[in-house]
Amino acid sequence: MTIDPEQLMAYADGELGPIEAKRVEQAIAADPALADQVQRHRAVAASLRDAFAPVERAPLPDGVEAMLRESAKVVPLMSRPARSERPFWIGAVAASLVAGLFAAPLVMPRGDLAIENGRTLARGDLARALDTQLASTQADDAATRIGVTFRDRNQRLCRSFEHAETGGIACASGKQWQVERLYGGMAAPGAEYRQAGSPAAQLMAHAQAIMSGEALNTTDEAAAIAERLR
Amino acid sequence: MLDETDRRVRFIRELEGTRWLRFQEQLLDHLPRLRRFAHALARNAADADDLLQASVERALLRREQWEPGTRLDSWMYRLMRNLWIDTVRAETRRGETFVPPDAGELLGTAGNQEAVVELGKVGVALRQLPPQQREAVALVVIEGFGYKEAAEILDIPMGTLTSRLVRGREALMARLGEAA
Numbered sequence: 001m002t003i004d005p006e007q008l009m010a011y012a013d014g015e016l017g018p019i020e021a022k023r024v025e026q027a028i029a030a031d032p033a034l035a036d037q038v039q040r041h042r043a044v045a046a047s048l049r050d051a052f053a054p055v056e057r058a059p060l061p062d063g064v065e066a067m068l069r070e071s072a073k074v075v076p077l078m079s080r081p082a083r084s085e086r087p088f089w090i091g092a093v094a095a096s097l098v099a100g101l102f103a104a105p106l107v108m109p110r111g112d113l114a115i116e117n118g119r120t121l122a123r124g125d126l127a128r129a130l131d132t133q134l135a136s137t138q139a140d141d142a143a144t145r146i147g148v149t150f151r152d153r154n155q156r157l158c159r160s161f162e163h164a165e166t167g168g169i170a171c172a173s174g175k176q177w178q179v180e181r182l183y184g185g186m187a188a189p190g191a192e193y194r195q196a197g198s199p200a201a202q203l204m205a206h207a208q209a210i211m212s213g214e215a216l217n218t219t220d221e222a223a224a225i226a227e228r229l230r
Numbered sequence: 231m232l233d234e235t236d237r238r239v240r241f242i243r244e245l246e247g248t249r250w251l252r253f254q255e256q257l258l259d260h261l262p263r264l265r266r267f268a269h270a271l272a273r274n275a276a277d278a279d280d281l282l283q284a285s286v287e288r289a290l291l292r293r294e295q296w297e298p299g300t301r302l303d304s305w306m307y308r309l310m311r312n313l314w315i316d317t318v319r320a321e322t323r324r325g326e327t328f329v330p331p332d333a334g335e336l337l338g339t340a341g342n343q344e345a346v347v348e349l350g351k352v353g354v355a356l357r358q359l360p361p362q363q364r365e366a367v368a369l370v371v372i373e374g375f376g377y378k379e380a381a382e383i384l385d386i387p388m389g390t391l392t393s394r395l396v397r398g399r400e401a402l403m404a405r406l407g408e409a410a
Contacts, residue, residue: 006392009399013370015377040403044352045371048402051353052372056266061279064265064286068258198294 363398
């Protein structure tokens with residue numbers, strides 16, 4: 001009767017069914033070398049567990065827990081400062097910003113976004129729409145559509161927008177509009193709109209999270225836009 | 231139009247809120263174990279904590295993909311392991327396979343206090359195992375998953391898991407035998 005190494009290990013780990021375990025026990029009784037091997041399996045397992053136990057007990061590193069507690073619903077477009085000394089994970093993180101978040105490409109017309117000093121600014125048609133377009137009067141077929149307009153906690157004027165499958169939130173920064181978030185794969189308004197966790201829902205949830213008070217109503221929106229243009 | 235949008239905002243917020251909170255709380259509970267797994271996989275403490283951070287980030291981004299009612303820990307282990315494998319492959323491509331692992335663990339912790347954890351001979355030996363054996367040993371021996379669960383996390387058949395596991399553990403025994 002032979003016992004293969006996998007069976008012996010499974011026995012040491014308590015992974016065998018009763019009948020098979022019995023068979024291994026009989027073999028062990030007849031062969032001290034097997035009993036010895038079971039002991040070694042258990043000893044190595046115990047010392048591995050002991051070696052890593054302090055890691056589990058140690059306080060969590062700064063950042064991880066905070067990140068979770070803040071429960072940022074989306075990762076900021078302006079990603080965290082790159083840790084140049086360890087470029088190792090930057091690739092994975094950067095990829096996750098795009099692939100994980102959107103599961104759909106970000107598509108904006110060339111010339112609608114510009115990156116300056118690490119900030120993403122609206123340009124071209126996007127800037128024009130943010131500057132002038134009112135949600136209440138915009139054409140149904142406008143290329144860029146404005147969603148909600150609101151003030152954030154710093155009293156900046158912010159607006160959500162959609163352009164085809166890409167949506168975002170931009171906040172006024174002087175004469176410019178700084179794009180704070182971008183979301184790919186926005187479903188057309190309609191049935192899918194309410195699906196929790198969809199890009200459209202994430203955009204709305206984020207708008208709500210940074211909003212001070214309520215979204216502006218039609219009158220206040222028009223007044224805020226007119227005031228900015230003066 | 232704006233009223234309509236407001237209603238939608240509120241509706242989505244409520245829906246999101248409860249589901250999100252549950253996810254967040256559960257994930258928080260699993261963090262210490264996930265960190266231990268990261269430290270078993272990665273070659274040093276800094277890479278391990280980066281792996282933890284990257285995994286939590288990815289989990290937050292992909293949380294809709296987790297089905298409530300299924301085990302969040304298994305989902306997280308799988309996610310972390312897949313992130314780790316990506317970097318192992320990248321290292322292999324860059325020919326960095328033979329960087330020796332660190333023996334000690336400098337754990338950056340809350341409040342910038344650092345705790346030195348000595349992994350000991352067995353911890354160092356684990357980090358020298360080939361990645362496929364290392365992940366199998368870490369999941370079963372250190373994290374305490376059954377063979378079936380571990381095979382599911384790694385997305386490999388049971389037979390593959392047990393053969394990697396036995397090879398990894400025999401290598402550890404041989405190394406520790408030498409050292410003793």
